[in-house]
Amino acid sequence: MAAATTITTTTDKPAPSTPRRVCFSFAAYAKNVIDHLKKCKIPISDGLSEEEFSSIESSFRFTFPPDLRSILREGLPVGPGFPNWRSSSPQQLEILMKLPIMGIDKEITRNNFWCPFWGDEPLNPKEALTMAKRFMKKAPLLVPIYRQYYIPSLPNLAGNPVFFVQGVNFHYSGCDVAGFFQNVEFRRKSNIPRPSDLSESSTMEAPAWAAKAARRIEFWSDLVESGGGGGGGGGSRRKREASKLNHFLEEMSRTLMRGGWREEEVKEMMMTTNNSMDGQDDEEKHRLVLTDTGSLAKHLRLMSLTLLRAGWTIDDVAYSLGVHPHQHEALDD
Structure with a gap:
């Protein structure tokens, strides 16, 4: 009786290819941002250390978003309009972070603002403010970046949009940090700029991974989408x-x-x-x-x-x- 023989064959077919993942480094982008600010004549000090980050975050009860954190680790802008996380007093920094909500409170009590997303506006300004504060409690704290530009601390992910908030004027100023630094110009403050200063570009290129649409942020996105632009913020005064x-x-x-x-x-x-209605009936x-x-x-x-x-x-x-x-x-x- 003949023995059975098993023959195993092999092929040289390559293994199925998997999609190549695109990797990017926030550290590399952060260095580009700091270099750009230096070219714009913005004073830059040493970046924040991990100990400094921990101290700031525990004092003010928030966490820096990862992309902003990378930039501040690379270098700390200390020019006019930038929050000085190292040298400013706690009181100054706290006021900076409370300004957006304080501005909204002020205009509501003056009967100058109401967001349609909150429902019907109470007739009494005090009642309106009490009702609005229930929505404000859900609002993520805004971390100041530069002048009236803020980034939400939550969700604690890279890619949060940057908001312009001044009183009851609200709009996106970038779908993320990269979009912000692409859109906003940082001009050198001097009496007579030198030719070399004029040759520097005031904006920078956004990386390929920059967000193309703004992530929705609770409360703040409602204000932008309501058409908040002062004088009523989406509602007619x-x-x-x-x-x-x-x-x-x-x-x-x-x-x-x-x-x-x-x-x-x-x-x-x-x-x-x-x-004035001549010609109309009584x-x-x-x-x-x-x-x-x-x-x-x-x-x-x-x-x-x-x-x-x-x-x-x-x-x-x-x-x-x-x-x-x-x-x-x-x-x-």
Whole structure:
């Protein structure tokens, strides 16, 4: 009986190739950034040590994003507009990091800003600020890079976008740190620049790995996407004023009806003639149009005169219209 023979054959076929991974070094890019800033005549001191990073991060309770950390490890810009993480006082650095939120708080209390992503704006500025602060608690701390340019500390990943934040003006200034240094110009501050200074480029090339789209950051991306550019930050200040005026008039109407006036009489008092609407019917000409506090004051004066002629006392009028006692003299004019 013949023995079975097993024959093993081999082929020279190459193993399936795997996609080549692109590697990049933040350290190499950080050196390019520092060299660029030096060419722009920005003073550069020694980079932060690991001990200094740990001290700053524990003091202010945040962590530097990896890409910004690499740059500050390579060299520390200390020129005007740059945060001096080594020599500035803790108070100065804390104010720098609180400025974005402080600016928003200030404009909300002035009734100059509201983000539509937060819902309907409360009529009372204090209530609006309380509501806004609930959203601000979710906002990652912004780490200052240069002047009004900040990068979020969270997520603690490379590639976070850089935000320009000044008061209630918000926009992206780079999809990441690389985009920021490509977009922002660092000009030499001197009386008469030398020809050699003029020949230096004020911007630098972004690396191939630079982000092409901004990563979404909680709270801050909402402000940018709401069209925040001051004067209302995505909401019309005039519309908000008109809404508050209408609310005030509704309250006043209810007060007058409680005072004994019929609904038809109150409705008539709430109307004001618009003489600029010649050619329109009576209903159109008598529609109440209030767009600001000036038009409200004029209308309240007309209403107060109507009530006084009807026999109301100044105190009754002041109570119904919400006029303070020291303003009574205006009703007598």
